[in-house]
Amino acid sequence: MFKPLLLAGIGAALVAGCTQNIRPTDADRAIIGAGTGYVVQQVRGKGGSDRLKGAAVGAVGGALCDDVGLCQ
Structure with a gap:
């Protein structure tokens, strides 16, 4: 259960980085x-x-994606 949620978070961070x-x-x-x-x-x-x-x-992943350098 945790692995799909982690993948969803990473995917959300990457999509949020596209903006x-x-x-x-x-x-x-x-x-x-x-x-x-x-x-x-x-x-x-x-x-x-x-x-x-x-x-x-997804919200956490999106909010933190720039802090970890995924969406710069």
């Missing part, structure tokens, strides 16, 4: 990451609580 040309804030990247994490879990056929976990992991 470089518009100079997004941490909040913008967190929103993009949360949406991506939620959709990944939905596509995987997971239920409500797993979708929220995916959104949470």
Whole structure:
């Protein structure tokens, strides 16, 4: 269970990093990451609580992607 959530977080961080040309804030990247994490879990056929976990992991991944150098 943890591995798919980790992959969703990494994927969300990478997608959030694709917004470089518009100079997004941490909040913008967190929103993009949360949406991506939620959709990944939905596509995987997971239920409500797993979708929220995916959104949470995605939000953290998106907000922190520039801090770790993934989206610079």
